[in-house]
Amino acid sequence: MLFRTDTVRRSVTMEGLGSLADLGVKLVAGYRSVVLGAGAVVAVWLARKIITTKKKQKLRREWDSVGQDVVLLxxxxxxxxxxxxxxxxxxxxxxxxxxxxxxxxxxxSPYGPKGKCPWITINGEDVADSEFVLDNLTQRFNINLESHLSTQQVASLEAVRILADEHLFWCVITWRYWLDRCVIFLTTQDLGLFFNTFMPVFMVPGIKHRAKEQGIGIHSPEEIYQICKKDCATLAGVLGDNDFFGGEKPSRADCAVFGQLAQLMWNAPGTHYEALLTNVFPCLASYCLRMKDTEITRFNLTNTALL
Incomplete structure (x- = not known):
């Protein structure tokens, strides 16, 4: 009996040791797999980092090659x-x-350091956001497009600029990318089959989310149109009989207003948004044409190349 009991104990002990050994082998194998997997991930990350860095360095050399005091837009x-x-x-x-x-x-490279378009590079410096870009260039080159205006007029035009950039803008992109699902807009661009196919897939939910966060997205399509119409009515009222918002010649605010109204004038063909300018407020359509045909800013609508 003693012999048999001792034999059983040794057998159990050997089985236990065997199980522990198998477990150890599995743990080592698992550890090696984790290490190899992590190593592969790190290797891929480093490779992408190196490629991205080299690409950025190449782009930087290209950007810097435009010359001193030349803006790269x-x-x-x-x-x-x-x-x-x-x-x-x-x-x-x-x-x-x-x-x-x-x-x-x-x-x-249309998207800059803040993930926005446009941005500029000048003398090795990157500047993002259109207002900061204009501030930088105004100071750098000592530009004053409001020299013919009073302090009160300049302040009033800043309010006009904010209306265009921060309010009218949301009406336009909400209609363009969400409500119309990019349909009309894509007919005005040469983006190719890939973007024509997949742009709505990404833009519709993205703009819908942003519009709701901003506030305009909680309104109905008709209400959004009426908001846009009211903005245009305000701009038409401020413009009055003047050629430009800056009076006899364009001011800095005209750059912003023209940028926004041009989207309704030429990037919304055949829509009631285009009609806000061409039918409801024709003075704004005439304004866009004047800005387009101003000797300095003139561009060709045939191919949109700036002359």
Missing amino acids: HQFLRGKYCPNLSPFALKVETFLRLANIKYEVDSK
Whole structure:
């Protein structure tokens, strides 16, 4: 009996040791898999980091090659009827032309440090957001497009600029990308099959979310249209019989207003939004044409290349 009991104990002990050994082997194998997997992830990350860094260095060399005091304007590709689908890009480009600042356009990298379009590079410095861009250029080149205006007029025009950039803008993009699902807008661009197919997939939910956060998205399509109409009525009232919002000649505020109204004038063909300018407030349509045909800012609607 003692012999048999001892034999059983040794057998159990050996089985236990065998199980522990198997467990150890599995743990080591699992650990090696984790290490190898982590190593592969790190290797891929490093490779992408190196490639991205080299790409940025190459782009930086290209950007710096435009020359001293030459603005490199990063923006979207040209449209069919309007120089740019971004009102803020058109705003900056119009300012550059009004201020007679030498510039070149880059469409390879439209999104800047803040993830927004447009942005500029000048003398190795990157500046993002259209208002900060204009502030920077105004100070850098000692530009004053309001020299013919009083302090009160300049302040009033800043309110007009805010109406266009911060209010009318939301009406336009909410209709363009969400309510109309990019249908009309895509007919005004040469973006190719890929973007024509997938742009609505990403833009519709994205703009819907942003519009609801901003507040305009909680309204009905008709209410949004009425808000846009009211904005246009306000702009038409401020413009009055003047050629420009700056009076006899364009001011800095005109760059912003033109950038926004141009989206209704040329990037919403055949819609009731376009009709707000062409039928309801024709003075705004005439204003857009004057801005387009101003000697300095003139652009060709045939191919939207700035002359």
